[in-house]
Amino acid sequence: MASAAAAKKVLKLAPVRKAPSVTEFGSVPIGHKPFAREKNSRLPIIPTRLKLHEFVPSRYENHYYDTVRDDVMYMNYIHERGPRPPPREIRLKWDPNDPYSKYRKNPSVGGDAQVLRRPPPPDTPENVTRLEKIQIHTMHKQAIGNKQELVGVIMALRALSGETERGGGHHAVEGVQVVRGKRSVGGWIRPNVPCGAKVEMKGQPMWDFMGSLVDFVLPRLREFEGVGLPYAGANPHKQSNISGVVSFGLPREAMQFFPQIEVNVDSYPKQYGMHIHFVTNAEGVGAQDRARALLSGFQIPFTRKQRS
Amino acid sequence: MLSRCRSALSTSSRRSLGARGLATPVYTDPAVHNIPHEAVDPPARPKRGAKPTINTGIVLNRAPFLTRDQTTFERAFQAYQGRLRRALHNPVAYDFYFKEGSILETRFRVEEMKREQAAFGPSFGKLDVLDVEKFEAQKLAAAQLAEQEGELEEMMPRVHEADTNKDYKSLDRAGMRNLYLLVKEKDTWRFPQGGLEDKELLHQSAQRNLYAECDQYMDSWIVSRTPMGVHTSSASAPGARPIATFFYKAHIMAGQVRPSNKVSDFMWLAKEEIEPHVDAQYWNGIKDMLSDY
Numbered sequence: 026m027a028s029a030a031a032a033k034k035v036l037k038l039a040p041v042r043k044a045p046s047v048t049e050f051g052s053v054p055i056g057h058k059p060f061a062r063e064k065n066s067r068l069p070i071i072p073t074r075l076k077l078h079e080f081v082p083s084r085y086e087n088h089y090y091d092t093v094r095d096d097v098m099y100m101n102y103i104h105e106r107g108p109r110p111p112p113r114e115i116r117l118k119w120d121p122n123d124p125y126s127k128y129r130k131n132p133s134v135g136g137d138a139q140v141l142r143r144p145p146p147p148d149t150p151e152n153v154t155r156l157e158k159i160q161i162h163t164m165h166k167q168a169i170g171n172k173q174e175l176v177g178v179i180m181a182l183r184a185l186s187g188e189t190e191r192g193g194g195h196h197a198v199e200g201v202q203v204v205r206g207k208r209s210v211g212g213w214i215r216p217n218v219p220c221g222a223k224v225e226m227k228g229q230p231m232w233d234f235m236g237s238l239v240d241f242v243l244p245r246l247r248e249f250e251g252v253g254l255p256y257a258g259a260n261p262h263k264q265s266n267i268s269g270v271v272s273f274g275l276p277r278e279a280m281q282f283f284p285q286i287e288v289n290v291d292s293y294p295k296q297y298g299m300h301i302h303f304v305t306n307a308e309g310v311g312a313q314d315r316a317r318a319l320l321s322g323f324q325i326p327f328t329r330k331q332r333s
Numbered sequence: 334m335l336s337r338c339r340s341a342l343s344t345s346s347r348r349s350l351g352a353r354g355l356a357t358p359v360y361t362d363p364a365v366h367n368i369p370h371e372a373v374d375p376p377a378r379p380k381r382g383a384k385p386t387i388n389t390g391i392v393l394n395r396a397p398f399l400t401r402d403q404t405t406f407e408r409a410f411q412a413y414q415g416r417l418r419r420a421l422h423n424p425v426a427y428d429f430y431f432k433e434g435s436i437l438e439t440r441f442r443v444e445e446m447k448r449e450q451a452a453f454g455p456s457f458g459k460l461d462v463l464d465v466e467k468f469e470a471q472k473l474a475a476a477q478l479a480e481q482e483g484e485l486e487e488m489m490p491r492v493h494e495a496d497t498n499k500d501y502k503s504l505d506r507a508g509m510r511n512l513y514l515l516v517k518e519k520d521t522w523r524f525p526q527g528g529l530e531d532k533e534l535l536h537q538s539a540q541r542n543l544y545a546e547c548d549q550y551m552d553s554w555i556v557s558r559t560p561m562g563v564h565t566s567s568a569s570a571p572g573a574r575p576i577a578t579f580f581y582k583a584h585i586m587a588g589q590v591r592p593s594n595k596v597s598d599f600m601w602l603a604k605e606e607i608e609p610h611v612d613a614q615y616w617n618g619i620k621d622m623l624s625d626y
Binding site: 047048049050071075077078079080081082083084087088090091092095096099100102104176180183184189190191192200288289291292 | 415417418422430452561
């Protein structure tokens with residue numbers, strides 16, 4: 026009898042449990058203590074410092090790490106044997122330990138003529154050219170006379186970038202910012218007058234913007250031959266050449282080609298053009314060329330300007 | 334904290350920019366000039382043995398065209414981040430982006446409700462609807478619009494026929510991986526390669542050798558003029574010279590390889606599939622040039 030009962034007990038199976046999903050949630054976790062609230066807005070103050078990360082896999086980011094990064098490294102690699110020699114010391118240096126310097130100031134002397142000729146740092150696996158951020162900005166002339174005109178610009182940039190001010194907690198997302206005039210230029214602008222908007226994107230929003238620009242906008246632009254390269258034989262020692270930033274503008278007709286805008290293009294009072302800056306980590310002489318090589322890996326076309 | 338970081342960053346960048354004439358302070362920190370602590374002299378060259386014969390090889394790559402499959406951890410992490418983002422985002426300015434009572438607004442609100450419920454559970458994202466009949470009609474219209482836009486269309490499968498048939502010659506196989514071309518000469522598998530002609534540069538030789546072995550019926554591009562690696566094989570017979578092969582990375586964009594009479598067969602393989610086909614010494618020379626993904 027006892028053995029039969031034991032057998033029965035063994036045969037009774039535990040109920041089959043479904044593995045919990047990792048992407049769907051049944052309920053909201055309830056905290057032990059309610060959050061403190063901000064005085065004016067009554068919004069909860071989140072007690073931890075949050076930094077939000079990717080929430081969907083990004084096609085263009087994958088493409089960078091799978092393909093473009095290697096290619097850019099091979100294209101830009103400059104072989105150096107051994108460490109670089111220390112820079113030649115042309116002038117006297119201010120030595121704080123020298124008794125002569127005691128009670129004397131360290132006066133700043135003019136600019137640095139060599140800054141435009143400084144070679145890029147030695148190539149290492151860490152400093153392969155990469156995209157750090159994209160900034161877009163728009164100036165809207167009518168906004169100088171009428172502030173209300175800026176609303177459309179701000180909303181368009183919000184839709185384009187998906188960024189809002191401190192959207193997602195404490196981290197340093199500045200969202201769309203209003204640009205104000207800095208100085209007085211007769212008949213054009215006055216100081217502190219709002220005249221445009223700008224937004225900076227990093228991480229996922231940056232790659233998403235790159236995707237929509239390359240997949241939807243550039244192929245549909247009329248008479249777009251590519252981003253202009255400087256004339257052949259132009260002076261290479263320019264500030265823009267050593268900073269690793271590639272910039273170009275889009276005409277106002279381009280705005281409607283962004284899928285974020287296209288879906289409800291009638292909501293915007295006007296169409297706005299924009300300047301786009303791709304900021305990379307490249308530095309030193311030829312940095313802009315290295316940044317261009319990186320961007321052409323994402324199918325942004327470049328064409329050489331012709332002297333007419 | 335952030336502002337302190339930023340000010341520290343700005344001073345350091347000023348410092349790195351700053352050979353400022355007389356005002357330049359003396360830095361004892363060698364990192365300022367990128368000088369490593371130890372050696373200042375370049376490393377001594379190794380003693381020369383027999384001069385090798387120079388060959389060029391081409392690592393012809395088919396880049397991945399699908400996003401990678403996520404691991405369970407990655408999916409969980411991203412779902413959690415999405416949930417956080419949803420909880421902390423600023424409210425959407427409905428009244429700017431949508432005309433009140435439009436189909437587009439209904440569509441957005443219904444989709445948003447589904448997303449809210451997926452993130453926080455069924456008690457969230459309830460819509461307060463005044464005119465139920467009108468709302469239902471609009472919901473239908475929105476669904477129709479979504480269907481017209483092809484939202485319910487079935488997506489292409491991530492696994493291709495070539496994967497199931499184990500067709501190693503197809504460029505459609507293993508869409509998530511970097512594939513490399515291997516060719517068969519007599520009984521050995523290797524990358525396409527060939528010798529150097531008189532007064533020819535290495536990258537020109539690479540281009541010529543690629544065409545010589547794989548023909549011109551493909552759209553390919555050699556990435557750089559600098560080689561991605563070198564492999565030196567020991568001399569086959571006593572007294573013979575060793576062979577140094579400089580490898581160049583190339584991409585295939587369109588077309589397909591047609592093996593010439595020099596080679597008898599070809600395959601497109603991912604990194605770990607290459608190992609069993611090549612000999613151990615060759616594998617040790619090439620494995621670090623290939624992508625794990």
